[in-house]
Amino acid sequence: METLRLCVQEARPTVQVAFLLRFAVGMASAAQLPHALARPALGMASLWCAVVYAYLLNGVTDVREDRANGSRRPIARGDLPARTAANGTVLLACAALLLGGLAGPRVVLWTAGFLALSWAYSAEPVKAKCSSGRCAMVVFGLGATAYGTGVAASGGEWTATGVLVAGVMSAWMALVGAVVKDLGDVRGDAAGGRRTVAVVRGPAVARALAVAGAVTVGAGAPALALLWATPALAAAVPVALGAVWVVARVLHGARREHADRAERRGAYRAFMVTQYVANLAMLAVLALGQPLG
Structure with missing residues (x-):
């Protein structure tokens, strides 16, 4: 056990x-x-x-x-x-x-x-x-x-709602989570021979990529929900708010050159909390029997 x-x-x-x-x-x-x-x-x-x-x-x-x-x-x-x-x-x-x-x-x-x-x-x-x-x-x-x-x-x-939520939240993982995770692990990734953006091009480029990903998904999610499947706003709105939080944490980390690992992982924690809130909010709306788009 x-x-x-x-x-x-x-x-x-x-x-x-x-x-x-x-x-x-x-x-x-x-x-x-x-x-x-x-x-x-x-x-x-x-x-x-x-x-x-x-x-x-x-x-x-x-x-x-x-x-x-x-x-x-x-x-x-x-x-x-x-x-x-x-x-x-x-x-x-x-x-x-x-x-x-x-x-x-x-x-x-x-x-x-x-x-x-x-x-x-x-x-x-x-x-x-x-x-x-x-x-x-x-x-x-x-x-x-x-x-x-x-x-x-x-x-x-x-359903349209299911496809949109799965696409948005998977993009949140790929374009935001996968990038901000590397910001706290540069030393270990380099030691292990990884060739991530943060290792090869430096943390500044990785931060710019993380900001771009957060803005893209954060702005695109509610726009797509309004155009295609309005129930998906239950997930899209938390993602948009979470994108602002992630960007703020990334920019804060950029000003703290010698921050410890816990602080460097602040953007990753914002990413994690956002995906929890977005999925829970979407699940709550679906459980209440809202019509599916």
């Missing part, structure tokens, strides 16, 4: 919850809601196993970077052997596919896609984490597949 607890801790519980929220929003946004709970429960369990697999694999492949960055997660601090964690990823991938198969063919296909993208993010030959461009594409896919798994588990189909 202690090993399981450490594996779950290594896989970042706050991120696990964020992915389960995406699943729930995808399911609630579908044109048809399930009449029984078995398939959604199996689908959610399948995605949870896949998410823990993704971040446990990331921990196994990121030991050098995490230690250089001062991470206190179990593998970096030596409490969870990397070999044990690697064995755990095999079991988790098998469990994700088994549970997905029990939930139905559409669910297992989305789950398999999530697992493949997770491997591409952390491992050879793609190793998308080492390049900001590849990272953004894979991260967008991880977000989209989480929403897609929820739609599939509902037994229904995509």
Whole structure:
């Protein structure tokens, strides 16, 4: 049980919850809601196993970077052997596919896609984490597949609201989260041989890219919602407000040249809180039975 607890801790519980929220929003946004709970429960369990697999694999492949960055997660601090964690990823991938198969063919296909993208993010030959461009594409896919798994588990189909929310929130992950995360990890990423924008071009360029991404998604989300699916404003408005917060944190960090890692990660925390609020707000609107666009 202690090993399981450490594996779950290594896989970042706050991120696990964020992915389960995406699943729930995808399911609630579908044109048809399930009449029984078995398939959604199996689908959610399948995605949870896949998410823990993704971040446990990331921990196994990121030991050098995490230690250089001062991470206190179990593998970096030596409490969870990397070999044990690697064995755990095999079991988790098998469990994700088994549970997905029990939930139905559409669910297992989305789950398999999530697992493949997770491997591409952390491992050879793609190793998308080492390049900001590849990272953004894979991260967008991880977000989209989480929403897609929820739609599939509902037994229904995509709606305009579901497509828009999944697209906006996945873009928030790819264009904002994937960039601001690197601002606090430059030293470790360089030590691990990563070629992110922050490492290759410097933090100033990475900050400019983060601001551009936040402004693009923050302005585009409500505009698209008004044009295409007004219920999606429930997510788009928090994203717009969160974009202002992220920009403020990025600019604040630019003025603090010698800020510690916790302060350098202020923009990432703003990104995380924003996606929690946006998904929860969207889920609340859908649960209240608002008409789907």
